[in-house]
Amino acid sequence: MGGGETLTREVGWILLGIFGTAWIFLGIFWGRKAKNREGFSLAGRNVGMALGTATAMATWVTSNTIMLAPLFAIEMGVWGMLAYSTASFGLFLFAPMAFRIRRMIPKGFTSGDFIRLRYGKIAWAIFLIISLIYSMAWLVTMAMAGGVVLQTLSGIDYQFGMSVILLVCVTYTLFGGLYAVIGTDFIQSVIILAGIFIVGAFAVVQIDISEIYVSVAKEQPALLDLLMPVALLSLFNNLFFGFGEIFHNNVWWSRAFAMRSKVSHKAFFLSGLLWFPIPIAAGFIALCAIPLGINITDPDGVGPLVASEILGPVGAVLVFIVVFCSLASSIDSLLAATSELFIQDVYRKMLRPFAGEQELRRLGSVVIVALGLIAWGLSMPRFGQLNMVLFLSGPLVASAIFPVICGLFWKRANRYGAILAMLIGSVVGVTAYFLIGWYAASLISAIVSVATVALSSLLFPENFAWKTLNEAETSPSVGKMPKGSQA
Numbered sequence: 001m002g003g004g005e006t007l008t009r010e011v012g013w014i015l016l017g018i019f020g021t022a023w024i025f026l027g028i029f030w031g032r033k034a035k036n037r038e039g040f041s042l043a044g045r046n047v048g049m050a051l052g053t054a055t056a057m058a059t060w061v062t063s064n065t066i067m068l069a070p071l072f073a074i075e076m077g078v079w080g081m082l083a084y085s086t087a088s089f090g091l092f093l094f095a096p097m098a099f100r101i102r103r104m105i106p107k108g109f110t111s112g113d114f115i116r117l118r119y120g121k122i123a124w125a126i127f128l129i130i131s132l133i134y135s136m137a138w139l140v141t142m143a144m145a146g147g148v149v150l151q152t153l154s155g156i157d158y159q160f161g162m163s164v165i166l167l168v169c170v171t172y173t174l175f176g177g178l179y180a181v182i183g184t185d186f187i188q189s190v191i192i193l194a195g196i197f198i199v200g201a202f203a204v205v206q207i208d209i210s211e212i213y214v215s216v217a218k219e220q221p222a223l224l225d226l227l228m229p230v231a232l233l234s235l236f237n238n239l240f241f242g243f244g245e246i247f248h249n250n251v252w253w254s255r256a257f258a259m260r261s262k263v264s265h266k267a268f269f270l271s272g273l274l275w276f277p278i279p280i281a282a283g284f285i286a287l288c289a290i291p292l293g294i295n296i297t298d299p300d301g302v303g304p305l306v307a308s309e310i311l312g313p314v315g316a317v318l319v320f321i322v323v324f325c326s327l328a329s330s331i332d333s334l335l336a337a338t339s340e341l342f343i344q345d346v347y348r349k350m351l352r353p354f355a356g357e358q359e360l361r362r363l364g365s366v367v368i369v370a371l372g373l374i375a376w377g378l379s380m381p382r383f384g385q386l387n388m389v390l391f392l393s394g395p396l397v398a399s400a401i402f403p404v405i406c407g408l409f410w411k412r413a414n415r416y417g418a419i420l421a422m423l424i425g426s427v428v429g430v431t432a433y434f435l436i437g438w439y440a441a442s443l444i445s446a447i448v449s450v451a452t453v454a455l456s457s458l459l460f461p462e463n464f465a466w467k468t469l470n471e472a473e474t475s476p477s478v479g480k481m482p483k484g485s486q487a
Contacts, residue, residue: 007308007316012154015317016161019324020168023184024175027332030183031176037357040177040364041109041340042258047182052259052267055182057274058189058329059251060091062138065279066326067145068390070303072234073283077216077223079231081283086235087242091272094246098256099265100408104469106261110337111253111404112345117469118407119415126422127403128345130396131248135338136378137393138245139371142331143379149323152304153316162379165324169331170372174365178258181332188325193274195322199307199315200281206310207288215291223287234439237394241442244397247404251337285310339367394442395429402450406457411464417456425449 007015034040047055065084072080105114111131116124143162150161172180216223225231246252256264282303289306304323308316343364348355355363403418429445436444 007154007313007320009155011313011317012150012156012161012320015154015320016150016156016164016324019321020164023168023328024172026184026187027172027176027180029176031172031180033179034177037360037364039179040361041336042254043178043182045258045260047255047259047263049263049267049270051182051186052255052263053270053274054189055185055329055333056091056252056255056268056271058185058192058325059255059333060087060246060271060275061189061192061278061326062142062145062330065275066282066323067149067303069279069282070286070306072279073286074223074289074302076228076231076234077220077287078226079228079235080223081280083231083235083238084279084283085276086239087245087279088272088276089239090242090246091268091275093243094252094256095265095268095272097247097405097408098252098259098268099261101253101256102259102261102264104408104466105257105471107471108253108257108469109344110341111248111250112341112349113471114253114404114407114469116345116349117471118413118464119403119418123403123415123419123422124345126419127248127400128341130400130422130426131250131341132338134245134249134393134397135251135334135341136371136374137390139331139334139338139375140378141390142327142334143375145323146327147379149304149320153308153320159380163376165327166331166372166376166379169328169335170368173332173335174368177364178254178336181336182258184332185329188329189274191325192278192322192329195318195325196278196281198318199285199311199322202315203285203288203307203310207291211291212287216287219290230437230439233437233443237439237441237443240398240401240446241391241394243401244394244399244442244446248397248400249337250341251333254337254340335368335371338371339364342367391438391441392430392433394438395433395445396426398429398442398445399423399425399449401446402453406453410457411466412457412461413453413464414456414460414462416460417453420456421449421452424452 031040033044038044069081069084072084074080076083101108101114105117108114112124112128115127143166146165147158147162150156151158172184176183222228259267285306286302288310289302292306292309294306294309304316304319307319311318343360347363348360352359399422403413403421406413407418425445425448428448429441432444433441
């Protein structure tokens with residue numbers, strides 16, 4: 001073995017085969033419940049508290065959580081750990097939004113449905129572009145992370161590991177839809193929580209916390225500086241990036257539509273509580289690299305590398321399983337939600353309004369495969385660190401935060417203000433990304449966006465009729481056409 005891996009390639013391939021086969025089998029098994037398109041896309045709108053909490057938590061425990069939280073800690077210290085944990089606030093604040101979404105848009109399918117009905121087609125088009133760009137960036141970082149982890153732990157070639165993980169997720173999502181996604185998420189959430197707890201407990205037992213503090217203070221004292229400017233900026237930047245990721249993305253709106261109306265807000269709030277300590281625990285594990293004297297050659301793999309060093313081969317197996325679960329729980333959700341956004345908002349609303357259920361189901365399969373192939377092609381040449389790839393989309397999603405919030409709760413929110421907020425916020429934020437740094441881009445975009453929405457709505461208030469959101473027929477009428485129309 002080379003490169004510091006603690007598992008043989010043979011063990012890595014065996015684990016990959018076992019869990020890949022298990023998820024495919026379970027996905028197909030749960031997918032049998034999907035009797036129609038609404039079942040395939042939204043799990044029959046009947047997801048309860050336990051499954052709702054598990055799927056929200058597991059989806060948010062991405063490979064970025066397992067890998068970027070340690071990276072934040074090793075580069076920015078204490079504030080780095082806390083910066084990533086602020087993403088849980090997005091789940092907390094989405095809880096009341098989910099309740100209102102279910103009440104105001106009972107027949108909605110996507111986040112695009114809301115933007116179209118609330119702000120019109122121009123805002124809708126801009127929003128779709130932002131959402132699709134972000135979803136692909138997230139999907140690519142998931143695939144890249146999978147390849148990095150497998151190579152770090154077992155020496156499996158980056159391209160091979162990344163390809164197999166994408167293939168597994170595409171396969172069971174293709175057959176099972178959101179039923180399969182939510183069912184597997186429940187198991188994955190249990191494994192993730194147990195795995196993080198076990199690795200953290202062993203780290204505390206083997207390395208005294210005071211020893212970690214002394215080593216960090218001696219070797220890298222800047223990591224203990226509570227006034228580190230970059231770290232403080234990243235704290236607020238990540239907070240708004242997390243808001244933008246959740247508030248706009250169809251991954252979360254689809255879950256709001258899928259959950260029972262009386263449990264959606266409770267499930268999102270509880271998932272935030274469960275998720276909050278995970279980045280802190282992952283970051284703490286990364287700081288153990290300093291007293292252990294581990295040479296970090298690849299910052300993206302610091303978390304898995306330290307965990308495998310602490311627990312040896314057993315730890316490597318555990319980390320392998322946890323990361324595989326976190327990857328699967330996010331990739332499958334992205335595939336299902338992004339394909340639905342394309343089918344519902346692009347194909348059905350723009351091209352084929354009377355497409356039948358079978359046609360939409362077939363197209364859904366094609367889109368899921370296409371998304372997997374695009375992510376695979378973009379991930380083949382590994383480029384840059386994971387945070388650089390993901391945070392480039394941060395200003396885009398941050399610009400959508402306040403148009404979404406104001407659109408849901410403030411009837412005076414101006415549609416032209418929402419359009420300008422997303423356009424100007426995105427442009428200014430991306431400019432800040434290159435001129436200042438990733439740690440300020442989302443924050444600046446959010447500030448510009450809220451100022452634009454607020455100013456335009458105060459000067460030129462609208463009087464939006466909330467009943468407009470309760471569209472008479474948002475779900476497809478499976479090929480039926482209005483009376484008097486001709487094919």
